[in-house]
Amino acid sequence: MSLKNTGDYAVMLENVQKTFDGKEFVLKGIDLKIPKGSLTSIIGFSGTGKSVMLKHMLGLFKPTSGKVTVLGTDISTLDENALTKFRCNYGVLFQSAALFDDMTVLENVCFPLEEHRRELSKEQVIQIALQKLKMVGLDPKHNEKLPSQISGGMQKRTGLARALALDPEILIYDEPTTGLDPILTEMVDNLIVETHQARPGTTSIMVSHNLQAAFRIADFVVMLDSGKVLLAGTPEDFYKTDIELVRRFVDKGIKHQ
Amino acid sequence: MIEKVADTLDRFIFYFINGFRGFIKEVGLIAIFAWQSTKLLFAKPYRYGEILKHMEFIGNQSIGIIALTSVFTGLAISFQIYLGFKLVNATDLVGPTVALGISRELGPVLTGLIVSARAGGAMAARLGTMRVNEQMDALDVMGVNTKQYLIAPRLIAAVICMPLLTALFDFMAMVGSWFLCTKLVGLDHAVFMQKIRETIEMRHINEGLIKAAIFGFMFAVICTYKGFNTTGGAKGVGEATNRGVVISMVSIIILDYYLMNIIRIFYVLTGMSQ
Numbered sequence: 105m106s107l108k109n110t111g112d113y114a115v116m117l118e119n120v121q122k123t124f125d126g127k128e129f130v131l132k133g134i135d136l137k138i139p140k141g142s143l144t145s146i147i148g149f150s151g152t153g154k155s156v157m158l159k160h161m162l163g164l165f166k167p168t169s170g171k172v173t174v175l176g177t178d179i180s181t182l183d184e185n186a187l188t189k190f191r192c193n194y195g196v197l198f199q200s201a202a203l204f205d206d207m208t209v210l211e212n213v214c215f216p217l218e219e220h221r222r223e224l225s226k227e228q229v230i231q232i233a234l235q236k237l238k239m240v241g242l243d244p245k246h247n248e249k250l251p252s253q254i255s256g257g258m259q260k261r262t263g264l265a266r267a268l269a270l271d272p273e274i275l276i277y278d279e280p281t282t283g284l285d286p287i288l289t290e291m292v293d294n295l296i297v298e299t300h301q302a303r304p305g306t307t308s309i310m311v312s313h314n315l316q317a318a319f320r321i322a323d324f325v326v327m328l329d330s331g332k333v334l335l336a337g338t339p340e341d342f343y344k345t346d347i348e349l350v351r352r353f354v355d356k357g358i359k360h361q
Numbered sequence: 362m363i364e365k366v367a368d369t370l371d372r373f374i375f376y377f378i379n380g381f382r383g384f385i386k387e388v389g390l391i392a393i394f395a396w397q398s399t400k401l402l403f404a405k406p407y408r409y410g411e412i413l414k415h416m417e418f419i420g421n422q423s424i425g426i427i428a429l430t431s432v433f434t435g436l437a438i439s440f441q442i443y444l445g446f447k448l449v450n451a452t453d454l455v456g457p458t459v460a461l462g463i464s465r466e467l468g469p470v471l472t473g474l475i476v477s478a479r480a481g482g483a484m485a486a487r488l489g490t491m492r493v494n495e496q497m498d499a500l501d502v503m504g505v506n507t508k509q510y511l512i513a514p515r516l517i518a519a520v521i522c523m524p525l526l527t528a529l530f531d532f533m534a535m536v537g538s539w540f541l542c543t544k545l546v547g548l549d550h551a552v553f554m555q556k557i558r559e560t561i562e563m564r565h566i567n568e569g570l571i572k573a574a575i576f577g578f579m580f581a582v583i584c585t586y587k588g589f590n591t592t593g594g595a596k597g598v599g600e601a602t603n604r605g606v607v608i609s610m611v612s613i614i615i616l617d618y619y620l621m622n623i624i625r626i627f628y629v630l631t632g633m634s635q
Contacts, residue, residue: 191504
């Protein structure tokens with residue numbers, strides 16, 4: 105990918121450092137540019153700072169030093185109110201789906217619309233929510249069920265429909281297939297690809313331990329190690345690299361899965 | 362031997378100072394949390410639906426337990442006071458004494474303890490579960506102010522419901538007292554009512570209701586703070602619930618003493634009888 109303008113990137117991290125106790129740095133100067141419209145996969149060993157980096161992208165953490173620019177806005181300088189409004193640009197699918205357990209499937213998807221699209225009537229909100237649920241392939245007969253009454257796969261679909269509700273510019277998947285069986289894993293992977301293809305221009309960022317899926321579905325891959333970016337590039341760049349650690353990680357990861 | 366004693370003393374002082382520092386830090390954090398949440402009480406969007414939902418839970422669902430405990434509290438307190446006053450032939454004063462004690466002290470305090478155990482514990486557990494299940498993160502990244510959505514409606518509901526529940530407690534406790542005095546120990550109904558009318562003023566009842574609102578705010582802040590800051594999975598939720606309820610209950614009892622003194626000083630300054 106040969107991108108030069110800053111406008112070509114959805115997310116830019118410039119020398120981002122993070123320490124929680126003032127001594128040990130979790131992120132040790134991350135420099136990363138995620139191209140707009142890409143399906144990016146972030147991989148790495150456990151405890152290398154993937155989730156912390158993701159939380160910086162979402163504005164949930166402020167960097168100790170450095171700059172986080174999302175869609176052209178330096179979010180590390182935004183105050184809490186501005187950040188809250190800015191987060192409407194994101195849609196996030198959590199590892200556990202994080203559905204509100206006192207709301208039905210339909211209410212979960214309606215929720216972000218009711219919060220941020222107050223100009224819409226109740227009927228319009230329901231209409232959009234039904235459309236999103238249809239997009240992720242959830243059978244309408246489950247719409248009135250509580251999250252506890254549907255399967256893990258259906259919960260993921262509902263979580264994705266909720267993430268899509270506001271038509272965000274950036275979709276983030278936080279370890280979406282961790283703990284799922286192979287069939288469900290493939291289903292969620294396919295869902296991510298289908299969603300990405302159905303929404304051209306949307307940037308999708310996925311943190312994953314599933315290397316096969318990461319290389320199969322992503323067009324841009326980032327590998328972190330010890331709080332630093334070890335390699336960022338296309339899957340081909342990873343196959344060709346001479347960096348020993350990357351080679352070992354990729355070879356072993358793919359063999360094991 | 363002396364070295365051992367000195368060592369033990371050192372450790373004791375170290376733990377004491379550390380414990381005290383921890384306590385001060387916790388109080389400070391709760392105060393900051395309370396201030397941040399209070400600022401959001403009247404912030405838009407107004408969440409009437411959420412407030413009503415929490416009022417239903419804190420208030421409506423507590424009616425049964427408050428009514429039951431208050432009647433028996435009225436019965437028990439009245440009987441003890443009756444036994445004492447009988448020794449000095451002052452049984453006519455059982456009614457007003459119980460009424461004063463219930464409306465100023467026992468009503469708000471016992472209601473506070475019961476509601477903080479029931480609703481406060483549930484608040485801490487609910488918010489703690491939302492925290493460990495990433496539901497709060499989901500709200501954050503959806504651009505929803507979690508304190509405004511989750512905390513403010515609970516605080517408002519607790520402040521509104523506590524005086525109402527205390528009023529119910531006062532009334533039902535007096536029903537229990539009336540029943541014991543007039544039906545079980547044979548005091549005269551007219552005298553019982555007359556003495557209460559002569560002694561009790563509206564301000565005595567209001568005193569208890571104001572205290573109740575303060576207790577409501579306090580237990581709601583403590584329990585939501587504990588739930589909101591839960592860490593460590595299911596174990597963390599259990600600990601947050603436990604600590605939220607215990608700290609709320611202890612705080613209500615301690616705060617009651619100080620509120621009593623503040624009210625006393627107010628009466629002295631304004632020249633009102635107590």
